[in-house]
Amino acid sequence: MTSLYTHAGGEEALRKVEEAFYAKVLADPVLKSLFPQRRPHHVDHLSWFTAESFGGPDRFTRELGFDHLIQVHRHLAITDEQRERFAELYLEAFEEAGLLDDEAFREAVRSHVEFGTRVAQQNSLAKTDAELHPLREVPRWTWERDSEPEKG
Template identity: 60%
Template sequence: MKSLYDHAGGHEAIHRFVDVFYASVLADPVLQPLFGAGRPEHVAHLTAFDAETFGGPTEFTETTGFAGLIAAHRGLKITEPQRQRFVELYLLAADTVGLPDDAPFREALRSHVEFGSRVAMQNSHAETDDQLHPLREVPIWRWPGEE
């Protein structure tokens, strides 16, 4: 079965999606306090993360690593309204750039961002390592119902 990465259109499509999403986050009054003025490398990091998560190249793990992702979220104190807005803008960006809109792909996309945003929110409130979410590697997302 074709990976979510390939179905989305590969690296170029995911990069375009993340670029639009990140611009919307930086312009959003609810999320901007978490991201500040942004960081130039953030689009590349998130592109690599999403690509790997969807079954593409393992560049994120090889270059950035999951520990860096955990560290980036610690102390942010992400609120539930911020998490929900993040999910909303993520899915809106998928529409904006024309990622596939078939129900199985969109369900995978939604479950991916819902899960990831919950992990980030938990890690953002962790005051000790024991309070961190137990996930320590990039999760590989599959089609709904696929194991």
């Protein structure tokens, strides 16, 4: 079966979605405290993570490593409202790109962002390493999802 990465149109298509998404979060009053200013490499990092998670190249792992993701979320204290808004804007960016017409793909993207925002929120609230989510690698998303990603 075609990977989610290929179905989405590859790196270029995902980068366009992430650019649109990032513009949304930077302008959003609920997310302003989490995204106070544009960071030059944020779209690249988001694109690499999504591409790898959807079955594309492992550039995020090779160039940044999963610990980078844990560290950028530590101590952000992401609220439920912020987590839900992030997920809403993420899906909106995919919708606006015309990528959510396929119901199975829509469900995969939805479950991907729901899982990811829950991991980020847990890590953002962790006071100790033991309270961090146990995930230590980029999750691999497929067409049929349940609550947990595949390993490597």
